[in-house]
Structures are given as structure tokens and as C-alpha cells.
């Protein structure tokens with residue numbers, strides 16, 4: 304798909320998804336702090352934004368400050384990640400980030416970076432291990448640094464792939480999306496693709512019949528064509544077989560020797576010997592025995 308047609312395709316998809324999922328514009332609210340955006344990114348990857356928001360709320364309500372999270376056991380941090388897949392691994396990443404941050408700055412505030420040019424801010428942030436994840440990096444750019452980024456995780460990647468938007472790597476795919484979707488729609492577009500991936504474009508067999516994009520989605524179109532071909536092959540096969548039989552009628556049963564076929568209707572040698580041979584069937588009755 305050419306870049307221009309990708310942009311048009313994604314605009315059309317955005318319009319249809321917006322009609323279906325009716326976003327409430329929660330993404331228009333204030334930016335997150337850089338620290339919160341890192342934690343949000345770690346929590347949000349491959350799960351819903353509701354789960355990630357709940358985790359942020361639990362950290363806010365359950366701890367005095369981020370330093371308390373830094374010195375907590377992994378099991379305690381895990382409790383704040385209830386409902387999120389791989390909580391232990393995420394708890395370790397969050398605590399590691401807080402420890403790195405404290406060791407370098409003796410504090411928990413990175414917001415001065417939000418005032419710097421994006422490239423400069425990223426150069427500093429990418430020295431933290433948490434930023435080895437492209438998803439976390441893109442989340443921080445979008446949610447805290449005011450840049451244009453569309454984070455892609457496995458869930459959104461699956462839906463985009465079925466829609467025919469594919470690239471060799473996630474950063475390349477992200478670059479395509481960021482060119483095609485304007486910055487002021489980036490966050491909402493991401494929410495809509497997430498809704499799609501969690502509603503109809505689920506893992507395993509997608510529920511295309513319920514999907515707003517089924518008329519434009521290459522996966523759904525190919526699936527429909529395949530099903531139609533299978534249905535039509537199921538109907539056509541018997542008549543083709545009949546045609547074959549008509550073109551090559553079976554030889555008439557031999558009347559003076561044993562039958563060469565296993566058909567029980569054929570005369571046995573004993574019957575031939577004791578009874579008069581049956582009337583020779585007409586060619587029609589041989590072709591269509593009824």
C-alpha cells in the first residue's frame with residue numbers, strides 16, 4: 304500500500320471506529336509527568352488503558368510517594384498491578400526504573416526534560432533501562448513530552464497487521480502510523496485501535512461479522528472470499544461428478560462371464576447359468592440408476 308493510500312485507509316478506519324466506539328476525549332486531559340508516563344507505559348503494554356489507569360491510581364492511593372515504591376518488595380508492588388499480565392516482571396521494571404532514577408538524581412522528578420527539545424530529552428531518557436522498550440518510549444513521547452508518537456504493542460500490532468498495515472519492525476510500523484495519522488488524532492487513534500483489538504479483532508479467531516471495518520479489511524475480505532469459494536465448491540462438486548459419469552459411462556455388465564465390478568446388482572455366474580439373463584438395461588438407466 305502506498306503511503307498516500309495508507310493515510311487514506313487509516314483515516315477511513317479512524318472514522319468508522321470513532322463512530323462505533325465513541326471516544327469520550329479523555330486523552331485531551333493534561334499531560335502526565337515523565338515519571339508517571341514511564342510507569343503508565345510499563346503497565347499499559349498489552350493490556351487495556353483502564354487497567355493501566357487503575358494501577359496508577361493504586362500507586363497513588365497505596366503509597367506515600369515513589370520512594371516508598373522504590374524500597375518496597377516486589378510482591379507488594381505486584382498487588383498494585385492486579386489484573387495486568389506478567390505483574391512480577393512489570394513490578395521489577397518499575398522498581399528498577401525508580402532505583403536508577405534515584406541513584407542518578409536523588410529524586411523522582413524528570414519534568415525539566417519536558418521543556419527540552421524532544422531529541423535532547425530522549426537522549427537522556429534512553430540511558431534508563433525502561434526505555435529499551437519502544438512502547439514505553441512512545442508512551443512517554445505521547446503522554447509527557449508533547450511529541451507525536453503512537454505506541455504499538457502486540458495487541459494493536461495484531462489488528463493493524465490484519466488491516467494490511469505491516470512493516471518489518473515495530474519502530475518502522477510506528478513511523479508509518481505517525482506519518483499517516485496527524486498528531487492531534489494520535490492518542491485517540493491509538494485508543495480506537497486498542498478498543499478494536501479488545502472487542503472484535505481479538506487473538507485467535509476475530510469476530511469480523513461484528514466489526515465496523517469488515518468491508519475494508521483485507522483479512523475479512525479474504526476470509527469471506529475463501530468461505531464463499533468453499534461453499535460454492537461444496538455445491539459444484541456433485542454435479543461435476545455427475546458430468547464426469549455422463550461423459551464416461553460405465554461399461555455394461557458382461558452377460559457371459561463373472562462381473563469385473565463389486566456391484567451387488569450385477570448377476571452372479573450361478574444366476575446366469577440357472578436363470579435367463581435379465582433384460583439388457585437401456586443406456587439411460589445405466590447412467591442414472593434410480
Ligand code: SF4
Nearest residue numbers: 504511514517520523
Ligand atoms: S474485520 Fe476482522 S480482521 Fe479486520 S479488523 Fe475487524 S475484526 Fe479484525
